[in-house]
Amino acid sequence: MMVVGMYLAWVAFDYAELTPLFSLPLIALLFFGLGYGLQRGLISPFINRPEHQQFLLLLAIATLLVNGCLAIAGPDSRGIQLESQFDSYELGPLVFDAVRVHAAFAAMAIAGLLWLFFTRTRIGKAIRAAADNHMGALVVGLDVRRLYAVTFGIGAACVGAAGALMITIIPVTPFLAAEYTLLAFVIVIVGGLGSMTGALLGGLLIGVSEAVAGLLLQPSLKSMFSFGLLILVLLLRPQGLLGRKDAR
Amino acid sequence: MTNKKSFTRRNLGRATVAGAALIGAPLPLRYGFAQSPANLKVALLLPTSGGQALIGQACKRGADVANDVLADMKIAAKLEIVNYDTESKPDVSRTQAEKAIEAGAHVLVGAFDSGQTIAIAQVAEQRGVPLIVNIAAAPPITESGYKFIVRNFPTAPMLIGGAFNLHKETFKASGTTPKTAVLLSLNDTFGTAMIGGIKAMFPKFDMPYELVDIITYDAAAKDLSVEVAKAKATKADMLMPVCRLNDAKLMIQELVKQRWEPMAVMNPGSPGLYEQDFLKTMGKYGEFHISNVPWLDPKSAMTTSLEARHAAKFPNDQLDINGGFTFEAMLIAAHAWLAAKSTKPEALMEALRKVKIDQHVIIGGPIQFDAKGQNVGIKAAAVQNLKRKPTVVMPLESAAAPLVFPEPGWNDKRRV
Numbered sequence: 312m313m314v315v316g317m318y319l320a321w322v323a324f325d326y327a328e329l330t331p332l333f334s335l336p337l338i339a340l341l342f343f344g345l346g347y348g349l350q351r352g353l354i355s356p357f358i359n360r361p362e363h364q365q366f367l368l369l370l371a372i373a374t375l376l377v378n379g380c381l382a383i384a385g386p387d388s389r390g391i392q393l394e395s396q397f398d399s400y401e402l403g404p405l406v407f408d409a410v411r412v413h414a415a416f417a418a419m420a421i422a423g424l425l426w427l428f429f430t431r432t433r434i435g436k437a438i439r440a441a442a443d444n445h446m447g448a449l450v451v452g453l454d455v456r457r458l459y460a461v462t463f464g465i466g467a468a469c470v471g472a473a474g475a476l477m478i479t480i481i482p483v484t485p486f487l488a489a490e491y492t493l494l495a496f497v498i499v500i501v502g503g504l505g506s507m508t509g510a511l512l513g514g515l516l517i518g519v520s521e522a523v524a525g526l527l528l529q530p531s532l533k534s535m536f537s538f539g540l541l542i543l544v545l546l547l548r549p550q551g552l553l554g555r556k557d558a559r
Numbered sequence: 560m561t562n563k564k565s566f567t568r569r570n571l572g573r574a575t576v577a578g579a580a581l582i583g584a585p586l587p588l589r590y591g592f593a594q595s596p597a598n599l600k601v602a603l604l605l606p607t608s609g610g611q612a613l614i615g616q617a618c619k620r621g622a623d624v625a626n627d628v629l630a631d632m633k634i635a636a637k638l639e640i641v642n643y644d645t646e647s648k649p650d651v652s653r654t655q656a657e658k659a660i661e662a663g664a665h666v667l668v669g670a671f672d673s674g675q676t677i678a679i680a681q682v683a684e685q686r687g688v689p690l691i692v693n694i695a696a697a698p699p700i701t702e703s704g705y706k707f708i709v710r711n712f713p714t715a716p717m718l719i720g721g722a723f724n725l726h727k728e729t730f731k732a733s734g735t736t737p738k739t740a741v742l743l744s745l746n747d748t749f750g751t752a753m754i755g756g757i758k759a760m761f762p763k764f765d766m767p768y769e770l771v772d773i774i775t776y777d778a779a780a781k782d783l784s785v786e787v788a789k790a791k792a793t794k795a796d797m798l799m800p801v802c803r804l805n806d807a808k809l810m811i812q813e814l815v816k817q818r819w820e821p822m823a824v825m826n827p828g829s830p831g832l833y834e835q836d837f838l839k840t841m842g843k844y845g846e847f848h849i850s851n852v853p854w855l856d857p858k859s860a861m862t863t864s865l866e867a868r869h870a871a872k873f874p875n876d877q878l879d880i881n882g883g884f885t886f887e888a889m890l891i892a893a894h895a896w897l898a899a900k901s902t903k904p905e906a907l908m909e910a911l912r913k914v915k916i917d918q919h920v921i922i923g924g925p926i927q928f929d930a931k932g933q934n935v936g937i938k939a940a941a942v943q944n945l946k947r948k949p950t951v952v953m954p955l956e957s958a959a960a961p962l963v964f965p966e967p968g969w970n971d972k973r974r975v
Contacts, residue, residue: 381608385608386607386608386609386612386644387612387613387616388610388612388613388805390840392840392842396812397812397815397816397844397969398816399816399817399818401818406816406817406818408784408816409816480781480782481781481782482805484609484610484612486609490779490781521785522784522785525785525786525789526785526788526789529774529775530774530775530776530777530780530783530785530786530789531746531775531776531777533785534777
C-alpha cells in the first residue's frame with residue numbers, strides 16, 4: 312500500500328503540482344477510507360478463519376496492488392524532482408540530507424499525533440482496551456468490529472503518509488514493496504510487536520547500525536548487520552526490545 | 560454504346576510505356592519488397608521492467624527502428640523481432656530464453672546486463688541457438704568456451720583499457736592530473752568484473768593517480784549516503800563510478816548534498832552518466848561528468864539513418880549506445896542470415912563467425928568476431944555531458960566539443 316501511496320503522491324505532484332507535504336494529508340485521508348472499507352468488506356469476514364487463510368487473502372490483495380500499479384503506471388521508475396533533493400543542512404562537521412530531515416520531522420509529527428490519539432481520545436483508548444482484552448472490551452459494550460476497521464484505517468493512513476514521504480527520497484516502481492516489507496518486519500521485530508516506541512527505536516537502531524557498518528566495513532555488507540541484529544534480538548529477547556512477552 | 564478497338568502505332572506506344580511503368584514501378588521499393596516475407600525470427604531479451612527498465616527500453620528502441628534502417632541502407636533483410644522482458648532478473652532471463660526458443664526463435668539477442676546475459680548464454684548453448692550479445696561486459700561470456708555466442712560489446716578489460724588510455728589523454732589535453740582517485744562500484748556481475756579488471760590492469764597501465772579506495776555497494780541500493788560519505792572521507796581528487804542509471808542518480812544527488820566537489824566524476828567504462836533519464840533528472844548537476852565508453856560514430860551514414868529513424872519514431876527520446884548496440888545486434892543477425900541463406904542454427908552460427916560488416920554505427924573497425932566470438936575492434940571515446948547532451952570530447956580527432964576539465968563546482972555559473 313505504501314507503493315500505491317507513492318504513486319498517488321507522484322500523480323499529485325506531476326499532474327496537480329502538489330508537493331508531497333501538501334498531498335500527504337489528502338492521501339492519508341483517502342487511505343483511511345480505503346483501509347476502513349477494506350477491513351469491513353474483505354478482512355472482517357476472514358477474522359475468525361485460520362491464519363493461513365488470512366495471510367493468503369492479504370497476499371492476494373498485495374499481488375493485485377502490485378499488478379494494478381504495473382498495469383496503470385508501467386514498469387518505469389517514477390520519481391519527483393524537488394530542489395530540496397539536492398539540499399543539505401550543515402551543523403558543524405555534520406551534514407544532514409534535507410529531504411530526509413523533512414521526512415523525519417513529518418514522521419515524528421505523525422507519530423506524535425498517533426500518540427495523542429491513542430492516549431487522549433476516547434476512541435484511541437477504546438482501541439487500546441480492545442487490543443489489551445478483547446472479551447473485556449465486548450463486555451463493556453465497545454463496538455469491537457468498528458474499532459478493528461478504524462484501526463485498520465489508521466494503519467492504512469500511516470502507510471499512505473509514509474508513501475508520500477518516501478517519494479521525496481526514492482523513485483517508485485511497482486516492485487518496490489518487497490524489500491521494504493522485509494525491512495519493516497525486521498524493525499518491528501527488533502523494536503517489539505505492539506510497541507510504537509519500540510518501532511521507532513527499532514527503526515533508529517537498524518538505520519544507525521547499517522550506516523556505521525557501511526562506514527567501518529564495506530557498504531555492501533551493511534544489511535548483514537541489520538539481520539545480525541535481528542538474530543541477536545530473537546535469541547536474547549524474543550519479544551523485541553520494548554515488546555511484551557504476550558504480544559508475540 | 561459502341562466499343563471500338565483499334566491497333567495503331569500510338570496505342571502500341573502507350574501500351575508499351577504503361578507496361579514498362581507497371582513493371583518498373585516497384586523498383587524503388589525493391590528493398591522493401593525483398594524484406595518480405597519476414598522469416599528470421601529474432602528474440603530480443605531485454606530488461607524492459609524492473610530496476611533496469613529505462614535502459615532496457617532504450618535498447619529496445621534501437622531494435623524497433625532496425626528494419627527501417629536496414630531498408631534505408633538497402634540491406635535486403637527484414638527481421639521478425641519478438642520482445643521478451645527479463646524483468647531485470649537472471650532467473651527470469653533464463654525462463655524467457657527457453658520460452659523464446661520454444662516459440663521458434665532462430666536467433667537470440669540480449670540482454671544488456673551481464674548476469675542476465677550469462678543466464679541466457681547457458682540456455683542458448685544447451686539448445687544450440689545463436690545468441691548475439693548486444694551489451695554485457697563480463698569476460699566469462701566469451702571466455703567459457705561457448706560455441707553459439709558472439710558479443711558485439713567490449714569486455715570489462717577492453718572497457719577499462721580504453722578508459723585508462725582516455726584518462727591519460729584527458730589529463731594531457733587539460734594539463735591537469737588528479738593525484739588520487741576512489742572507485743565506487745556496484746557489486747553485481749558487471750561491477751565485480753570491472754573491479755577485478757581494474758585491480759589487475761591498474762599497475763600495468765602506470766596510471767598517474769593513486770587508487771586510494773574501492774567501495775562497493777549492492778546493485779539494488781536505494782540510498783548511497785554512506786557510500787558517498789566514505790568516498791568523500793578519502794579526499795580523493797577524482798571519483799570513478801561503476802554504476803547503472805538509478806545508482807548514478809543517487810550518487811550524484813549525494814555528492815551535491817554532501818557538498819563534495821571532486822576534480823572529476825569520470826567512469827572507467829560504465830553506463831549511468833550518459834543516460835537520457837540521468838541528464839533529464841539531474842539537470843545542471845548532471846553536466847560535465849565524463850563517460851569513457853564506446854559511442855556512436857557521427858561520421859557513419861548508417862548512424863545518420865539510425866538517428867533520423869529514431870528521432871522520427873521516438874521524438875522525445877535520445878539515441879545512445881544502448882540503442883546503437885542493440886541496432887547493431889540486429890544488423891549482425893541480418894548479415895548472418897543473408898550469408899547463411901538459412902535459419903538453421905549451425906548455418907547461422909557459421910555465418911556469424913565469418914561476418915565482416917564494414918558499415919555500422921559504433922566507432923571502431925569492421926564488426927567481426929575472433930575465435931571466442933568477441934568483437935575486438937570496438938573503440939572507446941570520452942563522452943562529456945555538455946548542454947544536457949553526451950558529447951564526444953576525446954580522442955581529439957573525434958571531438959565534437961572542447962573538453963571541460965576539471966569539472967566546475969556544483970554552484971559554478973557554468974552549470975546552467
